[in-house]
Amino acid sequence: MKLIKAYIRAKLLEDVYCSLRNEGYSSMTVFEGEGTGRYSDPDKQHGSLNFPAMHTHVVKIEIAAKAGQISSILQIIQENGRTGRKGDGIIFVTSIEQVYRIRDGKEGAEILN
Template structure:
């Protein structure tokens, strides 16, 4: 099992989310956030009440998936989250050592079904 963390432009969330769902990837968590990186849109730089540094509004999508699904999921995110401009985001894939379903205590990759 792997954990995908994708940081994308907020305005592209609907496209990415819909495309993932259409391909059968329905279990994900979405967070709103503010990020800083090497790129900030010079036309939209502004401070935040919570984070006074220059920032960009981002969305983080987390998806736990079986290893054989990773390439497909990453491809969908890249195709639908890309504008071709700096600041489109980044995707991280990390291993999941263990997973437990809270409801019934079952564990392992089968809980993702």
């Protein structure tokens, strides 16, 4: 099992989400955030009262998936989350050691469906 964390442009969330959902990947968590880094889009950076440093509005999508689904999910995110400019985002893939469903205590990759 793997955990995908994708940081993308907020304006591309709907395209990425709809494409993932159309391919059967409907279980995800989405967070709004602000990010900084050398890959921020210099034309879209701005300061705010909440975060005064130069930053970019981003969205983080988290998806837990079986190992065999990872390449498909990554391809969907990259195809639909890309503008070709700096600041398009980054994707992290990490291993999940264990997973438990709170409702009934079941565990393992089969609960991800």
